[in-house]
Amino acid sequence: MGMSSDQDEDSQSQHHTQTAERDRSIRCLVAKVGLDGHDRGAHVISRAFRDAGFEVIYSGLHKAPDEIVQAAVQEDVDVLGISILSGAHDTLVPKIMDGLEEYGAREDTLVLVGGVIPDEDRPELEDEGVAAIFGPGTSIEETIEFVRENAPER
Amino acid sequence: MNADDRELLDALLAGEHRALARTISKIENRTPGYRELVSELYAHTGNADVIGITGSPGAGKSTLVDKLAETYRERGETVGIIAIDPSSPFTGGAVLGDRIRMASTIGDMDVFVRSMSARGTLGGLSTATADAVKAMDAFGKDKIIIETVGAGQNEVDIVRTADTVAVLVPPGSGDSIQTLKAGILEIADVFVVNKADRDGADRTVQELREMLHIGEGVSFGGSGHHGADTMADDGTEPTAGTGAGNEDGGGNTDANAEAGPSGAGDDTDSPPEWTPSIVETVATDGTGVDTFIDELAAHQSFLVDSGTRAEKVRERYAEEIRTLLREDINTLLETELEEAGGVEDLAEAVRTGDTDPYTIATEVLSPVAACLEEAAVQAPGLESESDADRH
Known part of the structure; x- marks a missing residue:
């Protein structure tokens, strides 16, 4: 194990307490949905989640809502992070939530949305069951911390 | 088994995808009670063909698995896929990327893709994989494909949980054949030279064939028949059987279909042996996938006809039992280690030169050894457990 610096040691011990509490890794699906080709953010968050000790499954670009649902159900993820920069969140997110409902996965999946979501659209998404919306400028640490604190107990 | 797990098992057997997914999570996480759950699964297994696919990173495994799944689906068979990717030894984190390549069957729930990370437990992954296969088998999948990067012993153990193992060798990897030789190449039942439209595919097929012939000579004690074959021109050798595909390099190797099982009839005296076949594919456009299937x-x-399947299954279960016992003992030892002051302090003692790892191991283990001796005297029942191990 690499414990070359204090920082490493820190994240190590953090990880250990984490696994001691849960005795398992947090599984995340990072999903790009719809006609939106901007995946730099999804890549950055995938990498950051990995470094935080999570298991990350990345969906790839241009997925349909039911494809995201399929992956989320089969992979039994704790966290579904949907990245949307196209502005179609108000139609795509509800479809995903309905799909999760259909497979009984809505209750215990932490759904996050990242991207450019106008303030006036937020309440609607939250009503749909989205746990948090991370807009531009959100720090990665903040997101990771949120996932650690809110990943569902099963 | 508690009521929740019973419910989960019933849901899995009834074909609920979520239940299968949750069962695999329990297996992966070693959630309390998972053992009873897996025990119950066994009664419902044995109907699936399990295929292991391995090869170096970038060899095209995921793409080939995707095409394989697509073809099986066209034939009306259901497919389960377990895709294993490495995890970071430092944070335990992983990016499981195989799913992206599996686009042909996306949206089809009868292809169940599950990504697993090598969580770095000793031998644990092969047990978890074998158990996940059991879950998919009980669920009713016809074909189960295990995909893993061929990088070392851990991976070799994983694909050995499969009935049939395919090893992908990219063209122009003369040198990597050398590095793969020990271990990975020995476990192959089928070699796949993927990306067969690229330069060097012919040469790779040639090299593989030569390697197989040399291997044959050894395993048959260099009998005249096989000794001659190693010299002979490829076209005349029925067991390697890549004649057609090799010439045009286009990945069309129809000859293989007939040639495959002929290894069985070779020597009537010795037990039947399977000679690995070589298939050329271009996974991106599906060329050669039918031949591969x-x-x-x-x-x-061959496994069924020659009777080697039973033997293979027996070996596999023996290995599973051993691994399970090793893990259980490992858990016991971790507790023991904690009681002995934790590994950190012991390691520090070695660093400062107060003691050495061997002395510590003996000391930590001595109460266990004492218990075993005592148990052996009092209860011969332990004997039968180690017997089971051997069978």
Whole structure:
């Protein structure tokens, strides 16, 4: 194990307490949905989640809502992070939530949305069951911390 | 088994995808009670063909698995895929990327893709994989494909939980054949030279064939028949069977379908042996996938016809039992280690020169050894447990 610096040691011990509490890794699906080709953010968050000790499954670009649902159900993820920069969140997110409902996965999946979501659209998404919306400028640490604190107990 | 797990098991057997997913999570996480759950699964297994696919990173495994799944689905068979990716030894984190390549069957719930990370437990991954296969088998999948990067012993153990193992060798990897030789190449039932439209595919097929012939000579004690074959021109050798595909390099190797099982009839005296076949594919456009499937099927029927399947299954269970025992003992030892002051302090003692790892191991283990001796005197029942191990 690499414990070359204090920082490493820190994240190590953090990880250990984490696994001691849960005795398992947090599984995340990072999903790009719809006609939106901007995946730099999804890549950055995938990498950051990995470094935080999570298991990350990345969906790839241009997925349909039911494809995201399929992956989320089969992979039994704790966290579904949907990245949307196209502005179609108000139609795509509800479809995903309905799909999760259909497979009984809505209750215990932490759904996050990242991207450019106008303030006036937020309440609607939250009503749909989205746990948090991370807009531009959100720090990665903040997101990771949120996932650690809110990943569902099963 | 508690009521929740019973419910989960019933849901899995009833074909609920979520239940299968949750069962695999329990297996992966070693959630309390998972053992009873897996025990119950066993009664419902044995109907699936299990295929292991391995090869170096970038060899095209995921793409080939995708095409394989697509073809099986066209034939009306259901497919389960377990895709294993490495995890970071430092944070335990992982990016499981195989799913992206599996686009042909996306949206089809009868292809169940599950990504697993090598969580770095000793031998634990092969147990978890074998158990996940059991879950998919009980769920009713016809074909189960295990995909893993061929990088070392851990991976070799994983694919050995499969009935048939395919090893992908990219063209122009003369040198990597050398590095793969120990371990990975020995476990192959079928070699797949993927990206067969690229330069160097012919040469790779040639090199593989030569390697197989040399291997044959050894395993048969260099008998005249096989000794001669190693010298002979490829076209005349029925067991390697890549004649057609090799010439045009286009990945069309129809000859293989017939050639595969012929290894069985070679020497009437010795037990039947499977000679690995070589298939050329271009996974991106599906070339050669049908031939590949025929080869997999040929190996499956060889296993059944020759009676080696039972033996193989027995070996596999023996290995599973051993691994399970090792893990259980490992858990006991971790507790023991904690009581002995934790590994950190012991390691520090070695660093400062107060003691050495061997002395510590003996000391930590001595109460366990004492218990075993005592138990052996009092209860011969332990004997039968180690017997089971051997069978």
